[in-house]
Amino acid sequence: MPMKLLTFLLFATMFIISCGNETEAPIEKTENEPQKQEITPENTAANFPIYTSFNQFEHWLHKESDTTYVVNFWATWCKPCVAELPYFETLTEKYGDQKVKVVLVSLDFPNQLHKKLIPFVEEHQLKSDVVALFDGNYNDWIENVDLDWDGAIPVTLIYNNAERKFIGKQFHDFEDLEKSFKEVLGKQS
Numbered sequence: 461m462p463m464k465l466l467t468f469l470l471f472a473t474m475f476i477i478s479c480g481n482e483t484e485a486p487i488e489k490t491e492n493e494p495q496k497q498e499i500t501p502e503n504t505a506a507n508f509p510i511y512t513s514f515n516q517f518e519h520w521l522h523k524e525s526d527t528t529y530v531v532n533f534w535a536t537w538c539k540p541c542v543a544e545l546p547y548f549e550t551l552t553e554k555y556g557d558q559k560v561k562v563v564l565v566s567l568d569f570p571n572q573l574h575k576k577l578i579p580f581v582e583e584h585q586l587k588s589d590v591v592a593l594f595d596g597n598y599n600d601w602i603e604n605v606d607l608d609w610d611g612a613i614p615v616t617l618i619y620n621n622a623e624r625k626f627i628g629k630q631f632h633d634f635e636d637l638e639k640s641f642k643e644v645l646g647k648q649s
Contacts, residue, residue, distance in 0.1 A: 506578055508590040512570075514601040517593050520563055521605060521617065527559040528620040528645050533605070533613050535567045536576045540630040541614040545584070547634040551641060552588045560645075562588035567613060570594045618644045 511517040523529055532548055534541035545564070552562045564586065568577045573592065581590050595601065602609045606626035609615055616627045616637075623644045631637040 506573065506592065508581065508592065510573075510592045510594065512594050514593065514595045514597070514604065517565070517591065517595070518601075518604065520565070520591065521619075524621060525559075526621065527561055528618065528641070530560070530562045530641060531565060531617045531619075532563070533565045533567055533615050535613060536572065536580045537568065538613055544614055544631045544637070545586070547631050547637045548588050549586065550634050551637060554638075555641075556587075564588050564590045566590060566592045568592065569596075616640070620644060 520529070520531055530548065530551060532541075532544075534545065536542065548562050548564060551560070566577055573594075577592060598611060602611055605615075605617060606628075608626055608628055610628065612628070614630050616631070618625045618627070618641055625640060625644050627640055631640075
């Protein structure tokens, strides 16, 4: 059995066992999930980009500009992810006048778009950029984000032209996030 698949199954099992705990949640995919449907902004009420494949989304991980990107992978069903979202919103507000872009990448399932994701984004009035990534082939692309990503969320990638930092854990307060952000920001040329 390929190591990535084994890792995914291990984390899926851990998620089921620890459902409701305040620990990092693995990305999960159930066998009962309906077939992928073609979802585009034209046929949804979403006010954010929707990507149905990792290839469509991948440009967010390799922008070459003088901007520092903070890319957070999360889902509405992940308690630790939701708990840290206010810190990303604070970062967006605090550094909004600088060349900083916070991108919140939802890994919710396509069938949760209208029932969970859109209402969540609207209810919380998220100011950071939100995108939805509905490519459930996680084992095919998690290494393209970072070789150290084990498949659990939340995780964050902070990068600019000079530095790239992967944080494979939940931030427990804004200061923790800002410290990682400043480490990358400070190395920008």
